[in-house]
Amino acid sequence: MMSVNRVWVQQAVRKIEADFNRSADTHLIPLQLPAYPGVELYLKDESSHPTGSLKHRLARSLFLYALCNGWLNEHSTVIEASSGSTAVSEAYFARLIGLPFIAVIPKSTSQEKIAAIEFYGGRCHLVNSGREIYGESERLARELGGHYMDQFTYAERATDWRSNNNIAESIFSQMRQEPHPMPKWVVCSCGTGGTTATIGRYIRYQTFETRVCAADPENSVFFDAYVTGDNTLELEAGSLIEGIGRPRVERSFTPSIIDRMIKVPDITSLGALRYLEKSLGRRCGGSTGTNFIAALQLAREMHEAGQEGSIVMVLCDGGERYLQTYYSDTWLAERNIDIEPAVAAITACATHGTAMPWELPEHCRA
Missing domain, CATH: 3.40.50.1100 (Rossmann fold)
Incomplete structure (x- = not known):
């Protein structure tokens, strides 16, 4: 079965x-x-x-890659390190399949991008600089039992x-x-x-x-x-x-x-x-x-x-x-x-x- x-x-x-x-x-x-x-x-x-x-293509590929690798399930929280646009697109796909989404983004990210992430149901977790997004994403994934999508590692192989x-x-x-x-x-x-x-x-x-x-x-x-x-x-x-x-x-x-x-x-x-x-x-x-x-x-x-x-x-x-x-x-x-x-x-x-x-x-x- x-x-x-x-x-x-x-x-x-x-x-x-x-x-x-x-x-x-x-x-x-x-x-x-x-x-x-x-x-x-x-x-x-x-x-x-x-x-x-452009990140819409990437987000779609990352979600399919994660799903087909068995990294996501119906209880997963999706987490991504981003400067904004990838997070907007991933929030869209997370909502599409019914998963919560957290974007770890620099405080300098434009307010328009933050609003777009939240429009698609995502939550923004702000950090001081672009250097902090990686470690903070990993920490959140560990603490929440979620999945860190990690676009910076998987972008070249997911498509x-x-x-x-x-x-x-x-x-x-x-x-x-x-x-x-x-x-x-x-x-x-x-x-x-x-x-x-x-x-x-x-x-x-x-x-x-x-x-x-x-x-x-x-x-x-x-x-x-x-x-x-x-x-x-x-x-x-x-x-x-x-x-x-x-x-x-x-x-x-x-x-x-x-x-x-x-x-x-x-x-x-x-x-x-x-x-x-x-x-x-x-x-x-x-x-x-x-x-x-x-x-x-x-x-x-x-x-x-x-x-x-x-x-x-x-x-x-x-x-x-x-x-x-x-x-x-x-x-x-x-x-x-x-x-x-x-x-x-x-x-x-x-x-x-x-x-x-x-x-x-x-x-x-x-």
Whole structure:
């Protein structure tokens, strides 16, 4: 006779798969760069997922992975260490299958993200910094007899990178009718490193020529770990750009599938948000700004080399979650951040091909 827990797991998996079946694919949006004719830029808009971000894919994969490994049962409390977006998506899936959810997040997490976690029935457990989320999540899991989902360990293995409509398969399918259907580059940033791993593995599995560029913000160790090969690197400070960049090298970070990394100054990531708002007619999250700067750098290099082709970058989430931070003049002023010079420089670069005064030095490009 099948155990009660086995029946519950089967029902939970069916609910998650039914939710996936109700969802359409995310859009691929072209964005013109007038200064670089022949170089086509596309934004893979992951903000259109039910929970509003790229992390919806990850959360679904993590829940299926945990269920099929026998790590969750009908009495489990799900706990996750997160900077916000993954927690929003995991709260959604926890509610879907009837489990309580606790997000361990830094106090600096935007109020919009906290509200979204609570909207889906999750509870927020705040800690002082991003460095504390790991240990506190483990402690809560032990004390409550719950399951620590641990996105930073399992992100790179929970997703089926061969097919199953992962983000890479979706990108290449949507590019088939474009003028340059095989992208020269796919640009994404690293939070766990899971998305980069999925895209890089899929490209190699399909024997494509496309290369992967990972964009890394300030106060993140990923770039330096990529350059030096030292996975023990740590920082005290956390990234200003929520959702990407880490103070330690996460287990899911897989540098061997990355063809290039670009270190992006925070001021340019924030300036890119204002440029994208005018160009797209909508607001994007901070990590999208980071990705755009790296994509713009690649477009400029391709143009200068006389190359034509396409670049696809990930639009990770919408800007509605950052109205009190990145889009707030008060928030910027409190931190003495003047983004106007960066906005002007980005605009000049994208529309006129003007050399970027903030162009990244060689040690920031690997």
